[in-house]
């Protein structure tokens with residue numbers, strides 16, 4: 424079956440839903456969303472592991488584009504869990520009548536650009552074809568599960584699961600001996616909940632991590648009222664902060680206060696809980712000495728919480744600056760190690776060698792297990808795009824073009840792939856922000872760009888290769904200006920996937936700065952992009968491939 428439409432969107436998460444609404448209802452285009460999952464939700468459709476919960480606070484974890492939607496929707500907890508987020512997205516789909524243009528259970532396997540027709544030919548795993556003018560990837564940054572290639576997994580006699588593909592019917596862990604591999608944001612959320620039902624839990628830790636209590640709680644009627652009455656202000660803060668959250672980063676530096684004041688500030692932030700801990704000082708992410716004070720405070724908390732000294736030391740022996748890797752927040756993670764049925768396996772001392780039929784074999788022990796839970800993360804940012812056979816001009820493939828790392832301009836487009844847009848793609852702030860805020864900005868930029876093209880008779884847009892080159896250099900320059908560059912083993916660098924190029928992927932200059940750069944680029948006639956009419960006539964010269972003068976502010980980019 425071949426369907427001809429104006430626009431195709433891949434993915435029905437936060438990004439895909441809003442992109443469909445924008446293209447169809449604002450621009451009047453014919454548009455369809457193809458979604459591999461059985462329903463909408465994107466990452467929240469798949470991530471239903473025990474303890475899964477959003478790390479962003481609910482009052483800013485939402486779309487802001489519709490005042491009416493904001494006024495009718497009320498979150499129940501400080502951090503929303505998957506069922507409530509799915510309910511919210513369901514309400515969005517209902518309100519804007521989106522489901523009629525979404526095909527579920529439909530995995531896109533290839534997207535090839537046909538230069539002669541100036542169309543994208545997209546094929547699904549069911550063999551359906553879509554011929555479209557605009558192609559938008561709303562595939563998410565963390566949707567390609569990373570299951571490590573540990574020898575023997577196929578022979579494991581028990582059950583194993585990746586947290587990102589958790590069975591929707593749930594997994595009964597009662598009475599089971601569970602091994603949890605991975606102590607990133609996911610493992611730290613899952614461990615306390617698994618420990619409550621499993622007979623025994625072994626947490627296999629390769630790299631210890633900082634964590635701050637989330638302090639989730641039901642929202643009070645007063646707070647709900649405050650949210651209802653202050654949407655505009657919440658939006659204004661979220662859109663003007665570097666990380667898209669609705670809290671401001673303090674202007675003071677660590678050295679501006681006495682050690683006693685600093686301790687009091689950290690203690691107050693610890694009590695408040697959540698990602699706001701990063702906002703205590705302006706220089707936490709750019710000054711090693713400043714960061715050391717936060718790191719020392721957080722390590723001290725681990726040592727004070729965990730009763731067994733050996734376990735406490737293994738958990739607190741953290742080798743990177745605080746928040747140089749994505750900082751988790753937790754509900755009783757370190758306390759979990761005080762339970763009789765929980766044990767830490769320090770893989771730096773005793774690495775995993777293989778998986779045996781009865782469990783995990785480390786260098787010096789056999790760990791008998793009924794269930795293995797892989798909280799081992801994702802082939803982040805590039806993985807979801809490269810899982811599709813995407814081919815641009817001259818049949819060049821994205822997999823080949825990105826073999827040394829992603830190459831984009833503004834994280835929005837790829838040179839040689841006309842009319843192909845990525846929402847929160849590599850090279851954009853994406854994972855360093857509160858995602859819906861980044862998503863909304865991208866969707867609106869893409870929508871305005873397509874509108875501009877149609878109003879001005881422009882057939883194709885793609886980045887000038889030189890502008891993309893400068894942008895790539897800028898991404899690295901920004902990471903190097905922060906302490907993010909001190910955790911080269913993070914997934915921000917692709918280091919968690921063997922063979923993946925070690926390149927810093929997200930834009931670390933902050934969402935607010937990025938937003939103004941994108942607005943400015945559009946206002947200058949899409950500077951750095953090549954815009955052409957069908958006859959090949961160039962509409963707006965690339966003006967030397969973009970100014971390349973993006974500016975680096977030594978400020979907290981995340």
Ligand code: NAP
Nearest residue numbers: 476477478571605606607608609610629630749798799800
């Ligand atoms: P992650 O941060 O990549 O953590 C993966 C963990 O698995 C790390 O501890 C890693 O150790 C370990 N690991 C990977 N391969 C291993 C192996 N072969 N042997 C032993 N250990 C191995 O993944 P994640 O925890 O799923 O989080 C990914 C991102 O998703 C987060 O950073 C965050 O952006 C997002 N997330 C958000 C939320 C939320 O908002 N609620 C919740 C969860 C996740 P190393 O550190 O040594 O590589």
